[in-house]
Amino acid sequence: MKKILFLLTITLLFFPLLSQAAILYLEPAEGQYYQGDTFLVEVRIEVEEECINAAAVSLTFPNDILEAIDFSKSNSILLIWLKEPEIFQEQGIISFSGGMPGGFCGILPGDLGKTNLFGRIIFRVKEVPKEQFFAELKFSDNSQIFLNDGFGTAAELKTEKAVLDILSGIPENGRKEWEEELKKDRISPEPFEFEIIRDPLIFDNKYFIVFQAQDKQSGIDYYEVKEGKRDWQRGESPHLLEDQELSGIIMVKAVDKAGNERIVEYLPEKKPLSRLIIGILIIIAMGIGYLFYKKSKWKLKK
């Protein structure tokens, strides 16, 4: 009886504090994997009392057992990526940061999906040194979530780790979750546009382009930019243009993780003739006119 009363008291006293937090968690939080398996771990957020709009996340994993081979941004609620997901295999760290314009207030009642996804990490099990190993994936203390309050207030953040049971032995039909997902993806990234901008606040008022594409299946992998006859080169937004005259066609290519592409292009407007050329043409025209005038005068005299 006393124990129950004590537990009830503790629960009642601490429940209000818990309800204020945003919770970063991983899915699955547990599972069994074998050597050579490729599997996905989803990074998700739960908000309870507040709307959030920005996140900086860092998590650690045992790099001797697991190899983080990729990160998929598909169907992420983070639409604007401040720092693209980066994998530091040697340190066993994965980090990313991004934002949700207008904020995220939790899953909408009636939604059939779980729309609280930040991203998916693709792991491969390396060699397992002993029969069984517990791989702990946990968020770093420097992970941050910000409230959608217009003041950049950091939210109270709670994190939940995942503990994966890694077993030795290579099963006949090992998991190949990521490879299967890539095989299914035959759809190009969503249509997108890019803008050509110049502003004194950035790149010394030189022309640059901004772009962003979405891919709902495997996620955007990278972008390439092509200016005129120059070769394609990897690029990210904002991208400073080499051709500041904007004389050639500018193309931006978005490529998803499965290799599907979407290319958008900008055709330069036909520029009016420069003042110098117009001036030269006027002088030539006047010269020809003068010659004709002279010739006609000479004929009349004759």
Next chain:
Amino acid sequence: MKKWLILFFSIIVVSGSILLILSLKATPASAGVNLSAHISSICGNGLVEPGEQCDGVNLNGKTCIDLGLGYIGGTLSCYAVGWPDECLFNTSECTSPSPTPPPGGGGAPLPDTGTRVILQGLAYPSAKITVLVDAKVYAYITADSSANFKATISDISAGTYNFGLWAEDKYGRKSITFSFTITVIKGMTITVSGIFLPPTIELNKVNLDKGEDLTILGQTAPKSQLSVHVESPQEIIRETTAEETGDWQLLFNTAILDEGAHTVRAKAESQEELLSSFSRVLLFYVGRYGVDELCPRADFNKDGRTNLVDFSIMLYWWGKANACIDQNKDGIVNLPDFSILMYWWTG
């Protein structure tokens, strides 16, 4: 001894309960999560939901005769996704006793079998609404004179989408972006209803002497109840009602405020009991603290919008000092500034 122990624990339990109730009450309604927006129906999922008469083969147990429209038999069916009357009864195969052909069906145009999302709710009378899909402008629509709006997003692929809406009232005041994320399913029409865009808000002045009246005004749906929150060290809440035109106004005397910076924001509850999220947060100063904002609303290039271009400018200055980009004035462009940019996003 036993009695004392029970008394002791009872006191703790009671005080714990009181603390719980108080803390729940003190939980700011600011949460923004107590909104009325919800997915009201999904045409194509086989379930008959509000606004639907049927869904696929699910006719809600009805036959032609049950409809009470004078049919004597025949086959009742359901219009599928893409038809103009999707998830409504198709009575074209119902048998009528008279030679008059039954309503509906027949020569309806072929549907586009695309996936669709319908967003509907309230804004302000004749408000101009910008619809964002994945943070990019998708369409501009106008609310009717009763503040109702409806937007249809069609031919999108399946996946997770972020939808955002913001409105401009007849005085040119803009609302904050109201956004939410939903899963779009191939071949289905998802209707999100109960959206109530946050009210617009404006102050007659931002620098006031202590004791001076501050006029807080804006627009919302006609006859809505406004709850105006002034954030001082303690939150002060005042209420008012919008007129038939949607205009609302509140006179607030600053005598009860300390000298310094304060903020104000408002949210509304419509006559239909729809709840909006909070409006923009506006800053005002009481006493001698007044300062001008250098680059308000994270609109760094001052084009009237907060979008990818402003984000690019922020990236350029990341980790550096720039009085314009540094929105929270902590001396460096960093994560809190990015959060503020996300807050003001217009697409």
